[in-house]
Amino acid sequence: xxxxxxxxxxxxxxxxxxxxxxxxxxxxxxxxxxxxxxxxxxxxxxxxxxxxxxxxxxxxxxxxxxxxxxxxxxxxxxxxxxxxxxxxxxxxxxxxxxxxxxxxxxxxxxxxxxxxxxxxxxxxxxxxxxxxxxxxxxxxxxxxxxxxxxxxxxxxxxxxxxxxxxxxxxxxxxxx
Amino acid sequence: xxxxxxxxxxxxxxxxxxxxxxxxxxxxxxxxxxxxxxxxxxxxxxxxxxxxxxxxxxxxxxxxxxxxxxxxxxxxxxxxxxxxxxxxxxxxxxxxxxxxxxxxxxxxxxxxxxxxxxxxxxxxxxxxxxxxxxxxxxxxxxxxxxxxxxxxxxxxxxxxxxxxxxxxxxxxxxxxxxxxxxxxxxxxxxxxxxxxxxxxxxxxxxxxxxxxxxxxxxxxxxxxxxxxxxxxxxxxxxxxxxxxxxxxxxxxxxxxxxxxxxxxxxxxxxxxxxxxxxxxxxxxxxxxxxxxxxxxxxxxxxxxxxxxxxxxxxxxxxxxxxxxxxxxxxxxxxxxxxxxxxxxxxxxxxxxxxxxxxxxxxxxxxxxxxxxxxxxxxxxxxxxxxxxxxxxxxxxxxxxxxxxxxxxxxxxxxxxxxxxxxxxxxxxxxxxxxxxxxxxx
Numbered sequence: 001x002x003x004x005x006x007x008x009x010x011x012x013x014x015x016x017x018x019x020x021x022x023x024x025x026x027x028x029x030x031x032x033x034x035x036x037x038x039x040x041x042x043x044x045x046x047x048x049x050x051x052x053x054x055x056x057x058x059x060x061x062x063x064x065x066x067x068x069x070x071x072x073x074x075x076x077x078x079x080x081x082x083x084x085x086x087x088x089x090x091x092x093x094x095x096x097x098x099x100x101x102x103x104x105x106x107x108x109x110x111x112x113x114x115x116x117x118x119x120x121x122x123x124x125x126x127x128x129x130x131x132x133x134x135x136x137x138x139x140x141x142x143x144x145x146x147x148x149x150x151x152x153x154x155x156x157x158x159x160x161x162x163x164x165x166x167x168x169x170x171x172x173x174x175x176x
Numbered sequence: 177x178x179x180x181x182x183x184x185x186x187x188x189x190x191x192x193x194x195x196x197x198x199x200x201x202x203x204x205x206x207x208x209x210x211x212x213x214x215x216x217x218x219x220x221x222x223x224x225x226x227x228x229x230x231x232x233x234x235x236x237x238x239x240x241x242x243x244x245x246x247x248x249x250x251x252x253x254x255x256x257x258x259x260x261x262x263x264x265x266x267x268x269x270x271x272x273x274x275x276x277x278x279x280x281x282x283x284x285x286x287x288x289x290x291x292x293x294x295x296x297x298x299x300x301x302x303x304x305x306x307x308x309x310x311x312x313x314x315x316x317x318x319x320x321x322x323x324x325x326x327x328x329x330x331x332x333x334x335x336x337x338x339x340x341x342x343x344x345x346x347x348x349x350x351x352x353x354x355x356x357x358x359x360x361x362x363x364x365x366x367x368x369x370x371x372x373x374x375x376x377x378x379x380x381x382x383x384x385x386x387x388x389x390x391x392x393x394x395x396x397x398x399x400x401x402x403x404x405x406x407x408x409x410x411x412x413x414x415x416x417x418x419x420x421x422x423x424x425x426x427x428x429x430x431x432x433x434x435x436x437x438x439x440x441x442x443x444x445x446x447x448x449x450x451x452x453x454x455x456x457x458x459x460x461x462x463x464x465x466x467x468x469x470x471x472x473x474x475x476x477x478x479x480x481x482x483x484x485x486x487x488x489x490x491x492x493x494x495x496x497x498x499x500x501x502x503x504x505x506x507x508x509x510x511x512x513x514x515x516x517x518x519x520x521x522x523x524x525x526x527x528x529x530x531x532x533x534x535x536x537x538x539x540x541x542x543x544x545x546x547x548x549x550x551x552x553x554x555x556x557x558x559x560x561x562x563x564x565x566x567x568x569x570x571x572x573x574x575x576x577x578x579x580x581x582x583x584x585x586x587x588x589x590x591x592x593x594x595x596x597x598x599x600x601x602x603x604x605x606x607x608x609x610x611x612x613x614x615x616x617x
Contacts, residue, residue: 058532086497097491 008160009167010143019163031146034138057115064110068103191586198579202264213257264576265330266566271580276314281443282307290400295611309595315367326356335424366410373403385604423565437482445547465538466617472537479527511569522553
């Protein structure tokens, strides 16, 4: 299905914020907004759901802690409980202070790295990925709001010009 | 302007009255002779014998009085007698220091906010200034207790006893630093410096409200930066003097930081609690959930910082296990197992799990709840620092301890909220006040 989308260009983040609010108020669905830098509050204005990446990170941290405990318990206590410099290897708890640095680091390691990988997977980022920006200027000094057209091209164009768009393009686009 | 509600005022008087009663009972029930002490230990054993089952493992606590009597004889009895005599004093000292350190922690936080020119916190400056008003009565009380110790009214500081020093080579070596005169001079300098900064900064802060320019604000900035340098040095020495020297054979290099972390997190917690209280009464209309959120983040972060220092100190000593250092922890783990490890749960696990979620940091009653746990945890922290060296295995959180907590809590509430009535609760002409008013996280 080849559908038409409208690209409205802005050159100021304040104007963009107001435009997003107006477009939302007119009950149009904003497909995407391309920005050269994070615009504070844009996600709220667009009504995007809050991220759950912190929750995944907490879970990964718990996994890391478990890995550290199970690993040290097996190696140092169960498998070969040697006397190393008089450290008490009779039970995990007795020798625990010595394991805490490892427990801490593995917790942080798992929480950080798995969260980053989660982020890459969820936002579909990897080396050699084809860049998806509609206009090179969106990485420098322009903002683009992308809205799908459903037989309301003129009305939408008027609304967007009204919000202070500096340029409006209609794109015939294949399904991505 | 804030008006001190009558209910709170009466509440603080009741706390003080009940507290004085508890303290008095503590002093009256302390043994006045060795025979009395022996009798007390004997009845204590009958009453609590079963609950002290653990003690049998160590073979020293509950069983010791009878078993060791024949071996050590008089010297052991005298030892127990001194410890029991110390109990009401140590209870008083722990509570006095705990509430004083809250005010001092708030003062450090306040100075940092000024020196860092934080944009979110100026709305809370008057709350902090109200809490630091307690420095004066709290500091005087701690100082009086120290003077009474020097006058041999108690045995909190063993190095003040010239008899003991005469037979102790290690204490003789430290007597250049640990001698009563120098000790009191240092304490006076610390308290004088802290109280001077507090009073002067408060004056500049009030004056800024009516000023035509920002000169008071700039002067306050300079004094705050200077105070922080003074504070770091004196706080460290204070922790050696007032806390570490109850165990004069033991030393630890990061002790000053450790005490600092404890007072800092308690101070921030009290700021958050007082702010939430005042806000709930409608006296801080411009304070929003983002301010509470920031305070809760500090409570969370500094709790972890405290744990980091607690663990660093513990683990380094546990790992190397050098006899002269490790006795400190041996005594605590043998006789104070529950408070010693319980405080780690209260000061670390609770705040970490309760305040990790960003939404929870904005729920006011949740912050209060966590704050109560943190404060109780840090009381036990001070308890753990003082008690093992002063009363040893004779500790108990009973009437003298609770009485002292109630008395100082009452005094703290009375003094802080009285100070809050003396100035408008929101600064007027602070250059950052608009930013603070619109602070949003």
